[in-house]
Amino acid sequence: MAIEVVLPALGLTVEKGKILKWLKKEGQTVTKGDSLYEVEADKVTTEVESPVSGILRKILIPEEVEVPILTVVAVITDENEKLPEKYLTMGTATPERIEKPALPRIQEPSVLVTSGPTEIKAPPAARKLAKDKGIDLLSIRGSGPGGTILVKDVESFLSMERQAGARILATPTARKLAEREGIGLASVKGTGISGRVMKADVVGAKAAVRPGEPKPARISVKAPSVSTYQLGQVIPMNSIRKVIAKRMAQSKFTAPHIYFFNDVDMEKLLTLREEILTEFEETEGIRISINDFLIKAVALTLREYPLVNSRVSGEEIRIFPEINVGLAVAMEDGLIVPAVPRADQLGLGEIARYRADLVDRARQAKLTIEEMERGTFTISSLAQFDITFFTAILNPPQSGILTVGKVEERPAVRDGKMVIRRMMKEGLSVDHRIIDGAVAAQFLQSLKKKLENPYTTFLRF
């Protein structure tokens, strides 16, 4: 039977993808799981695997053409099977045709498809649960008839999310082995004390991984090329730039921004950091940065003001179920914002490790879509530049972004005397549709208090 290959749903907000390269040629034999083609969507390049084994009979969408997700891009048939006629008439799409609605979409449900679901099937109870928990059904795999997403699927998704957020107990050997084998500790059932994951558990989990199961799509962020700009030059936007342009315009023109600033006395926090730096590095294996304290303090403040951790959806304000703090990372040409998940629940050591790993992989262009999309609030720091303060545009769909200027010695008045203190200006942009000035001011004030009293703030958590 002819099987259609479609452009899968690549992420929650992805609508279109551009086929960069066909890795197989028409007429070539493909095995289920082989990489068929590379697609570029939003800021990432993904390899899409073949849903079945057979002959790649026809490529419907050529390279460098952008099509909406779920578009049929190729047809795979059995070895001796001819291409069904309807695909012959479809011909090969050209860029001109793509703009028109007459796309080679999935036409009959009779033909089984692919990697991405064509429609979400879920009974109302499952939809309600997902909606209440702020989960997109697209991210859940249904186990019911015809892939229907059941209540239990939503529940197990939730518990997996919880597990991923909770600290996983594991022996160092198990941790190392899991890392080497690429096995997520969250998916391994621990048999040790208090459910601690032991080496044997990881070995068992490795054996249990069935070879036929599809691997998650490999994702890589294309490192942009260095270019020297010249006067009069015309530069076509690459896909990262297009996404940034679209999102920033969308944010700025739909969310009315308001901005707030205050001064933070960083003396105590910097002293604390300096005091613990060496020992922290020895015990936690990571050099703690001011950003780590910021992430934690912001997360704790978001817990006090959940409205700042929300998004607008139609006429609803949806408060995110988690606090995932994103950190804007500048790339040579562009910007991405990986997020530390559930930062309110993590210790400073864990935050530091997450932060270092995410920033590192962001620069190596090795982030996953999930890591980039899970943020619920963003911190943007220009502390390394000679910038006192700045305003930032909200990172949609989020409703709050914190800006951090440089720390510098400034004269300050303490107990009626002029002293020199290390000060920092922090700024907050919020979406005034849902967050009023007083709430934003209180948020910023509470954050300032946390940073200025680091012992109380960070010892408690």
Place this chain on the structure above:
Amino acid sequence: MREITFREAVVEALDIAMQRDPKIFLLGEDIGYYGGLFQATQGLMQKYGEDRVMDSPISESAILGAGIGSAIVGMHPVVEIMNIDFLPVCMDQLVNQAAKMRYMFGGRMKIPLVIRTTCGAGRGGAAHHAQATHAAFMHFPGIKIVAAATPHDVKGLLFTAIEDENPVLFIENKMMYNMKGEVPEGYYTVPFGKAAVHREGKDITIVATMRMVHKALAVAKEMEAEGVGIEVIDPRTLCPLDKETIIRSFKKTGKMIIVDEGNRVGNFGSEVASIIAEEAVEYIQAPILKVTAPHVPVPYSPVLEKEVYIPNEDGIKRAVHKVLEYA
């Protein structure tokens, strides 16, 4: 407690009611000397005489008309329409007159009328003597509808029906007359609009009526061995209907099967499904299934009647397994 049959419970209720209230009289075809086609009025004419237990001509219009008229002027008639299949003969009197008179005359009269009738296939009665058309009467405001499933309930519900000041259509499934069950002595009532939860379960809610309650219970018991908990609810009265109990159970299980012997279209279960869709949509975890008779006349062939027409345990089990795909 002593056990008596469904039939004996009906006779006993009529007997006690007639002793308590001299205004009660019975009217119907062959209910006197013969004791009723199903012997549900056995011995009452001998006990209360021809004035209070009257054999009528073969005219449903006459039976119901006389019943309505005497109720208006202060009697408490309990009339019998032999088969629910015959009610359309006197449909106007039932749904346009009896059901609406009190309303249309501004409450100036009461119609304390009980219409006993039988329903159900299983005796080779074919298309005119074996239907289960109870759902059709739910459509008309002004008629209370009783659908008892146990000897205990039929006796208590009959007392409540007789006490009621409005027309009550009291339906007895003819295949249940010989069913035995515990029945208290003397007078007691079972309230209208209060469902019986015959069995509790956490996985699936089955709402079943009359004879189907017992088939549902048999399946529930069997499925328990497989670890599936089925809650079996018997509404006991279709109007008023105990929505609260049904919805409460559904909110717990999220899965619903309705088992009813009526034809499939416009079935009692269609109404239950609609209530769920309107009032508990966000609890729906699986398709709401009806197990009913197919939408055909009752076949005369005993094989078709038994194996194909009347909903049975196999059909209920199929529905259960289908729903369990969503568990």
